[in-house]
Amino acid sequence: MSAPVHVVEMTESERNHAFSVCRELANEFRAVGPRHDAENSFPHEMAARLRALRLPGLNIPKRFGGWGADIATTARCVELLAYGDPAIALGFNMHFGVIGFFRGMWSEQHQARFFPGVAQTGHLFDGVYSETRAGVMGLADTRAVPVSGGFRVSGRKSWGTLSLATDFHTFNATITNPDGQLPTDHAQRAAREVMFVCPATANGVRIEKTWDALGMRASGTETVVFEEVFVPEADLVSSAFRSGLFANLEWQTLSFASVYLGLARRAYDETLAIIRGKRLGAVSEAADVKVSEQQLVQVGVGEMCVLIESAANCIEVAAARLNEGRDLPEDPSRRLGWLEIPKVVSTENAIRVVDIAMRLVGGGAFRRGHVLEKLYRDARSGPFHPLTTDQLMQHLGRAELG
Ligand SMILES: Cc1cc2nc3c(=O)[nH]c(=O)nc-3n(C[C@H](O)[C@H](O)[C@H](O)COP(=O)(O)OP(=O)(O)OC[C@H]3O[C@@H](n4cnc5c(N)ncnc54)[C@H](O)[C@@H]3O)c2cc1C
CATH class of the missing domain: 1.10.540.10 (Acyl-CoA dehydrogenase/oxidase, N-terminal domain)
Known part of the structure; x- marks a missing residue:
């Protein structure tokens, strides 16, 4: 234990x-x-x-x-x-x-x-748990064939964030029948999904450089390929991959939420710095216009503030409840749903914050190389982290409806 x-x-x-x-x-x-x-x-x-x-x-x-x-x-x-x-x-x-x-x-x-x-x-360490077929929600197609003293592992993990720098990969794989085939019975297949750890230098492990994305480009999210990698029995580190992961997912939901909260705060500060110093000078209605005095701009900044602080409060309350061991559902499925809320609030709010920021700052923010142009692209990946926004909505709705 x-x-x-x-x-x-x-x-x-x-x-x-x-x-x-x-x-x-x-x-x-x-x-x-x-x-x-x-x-x-x-x-x-x-x-x-x-x-x-x-x-x-x-x-x-x-x-x-x-x-x-x-x-x-x-x-x-x-x-x-x-x-x-x-x-x-x-x-x-x-x-x-x-x-x-x-x-x-x-x-x-x-x-x-x-x-x-x-x-x-x-x-x-990294955590390469997603495959192309169905992200992290798909049971592992990566196979672990039992052999003397361990397993021979083969598979492709298409979302290996940090994989270029890690000393150890952790990954999920399904223990096959002795003939190397995945169990045909679904329940048996689910029960055989386990977590392994292996050194990044192990024979048969390689990184394919496939990462070329809209945003989060410096995250090093490459494809990790396992080809007949021998993994000793001792490196099977969890025999209950999926239930174990989802029972501890708060470490990712709250930290993902925090990535996008930091992003939103940066967008906010960059926007304020630009707006505070921006004057339009003479336009047809007036000899000089200070952007920060425009009511619509003030409302936009206020809205950004509401979005950011509600995400921050959501993260802080969830973390405090975890640390104090209070006010969380006991049922694992409801607990997971509840703890995913800060991730969804923060990632969705970050997208909205950057969107407002670009409108307030104006067309310059649309140009390649502008700080908000990068934050806009980075923010778009938030909803894809598990549970995705749609998965959480469905999860909560199904639980509420019984
Ligand atoms: C920048 C970035 C870094 C990442 N890094 C990692 C990493 O290091 N390790 C890792 O394991 N993964 C990583 N991922 C992958 C991430 O975990 C997957 O994107 C995620 O699991 C969703 O998978 P998918 O995009 O393939 O969508 P799919 O799971 O294929 O889903 C497709 C669509 O179906 C919907 N859907 C699927 N299942 C359900 C369901 N049960 N209920 C309701 N709707 C559903 C989804 O919401 C989506 O709209 C990363 C993703 C991104 C964007």
Whole structure:
């Protein structure tokens, strides 16, 4: 059994230290982000900085040598990083999110085996759980054929965020029949979906550089291919992949939410800085027009503020309830739905915030290279993170209707 997951271990001064490290690193993200976006490249130099700062150990429990950040602190750190550059933050957020999963999904022995390397050496992990057929919702087509001492794994994971920089891939696969075939019985197939970990350098693992997307270009979301990879029995780290993942999904829902909250705050500040200094000069109605004095502009800024603060409050309340162990549904399915709400609010609000920002700032924001043009593209990926907005709506509606 693993120890309780939602515990507050850091003191206030340790938390403030973590926030200040993230604020400083965010400035570095900010400096290199636009170039990596333009070149569609992964910021390997930022992975080195993360390791140098020992930040990979952020939410590793203290008993394994980590910083011991709880979910609220982790979410706030991710928000600060995303303020600098949301795409780079989304990349490293994958590591923080999966470490959170493992705290709940992995046995104490597995945590003791892998977590000290994260805390001391800066090992990075990814979570490649989605395939082309049906994203993370599809049962794994990746096959783990039982062989002496372990499994031979083959499959393709098409959404490997951070995979270019990770030391270990974690992935889901379905244990096949001895003849290598997937079980034909659906229930049996679902029961055989497990989580493995394997070194990024293992024989038969390779990255295919397929990432060329509208936004989040510096997140390094490449395809991870497994070709007859031998995975020892000991590296099967969870025999209940799907239920374990969804029982701990808050580590991703709140941290994804925080990426898009940081993005929205950045769009807000950039917009205010532009609008405050913008004068139209002489137009037919007046000799000079100050944009900030236009009522419609003021209303737009107010609306952005409402959207941002409602997302922030949603994240903070969910994290506080987790840390305080209160006011959450006990039923796992309802709990999941409830904890997905901040992700949907934050990602959808971020899209709306950037949309308003572009209207207020004007046509210049439509030009390639404008800060809002990049934030607009990055914001569009929010609803795709699991549960997608539509999946959550259906999930909640079905539960409510009985
Ligand atoms: C930038 C980015 C980074 C990502 N990084 C990772 C990563 O590191 N690891 C990883 O595993 N995945 C990652 N993903 C993939 C992400 O998890 C998937 O996009 C997500 O699971 C949805 O999968 P899909 O887009 O293939 O849509 P599908 O699952 O194919 O869904 C297609 C459509 O059907 C709807 N739908 C599907 N199932 C249901 C349902 N049960 N109820 C209602 N509607 C449904 C969806 O809402 C959608 O409209 C990333 C995605 C993005 C955009």
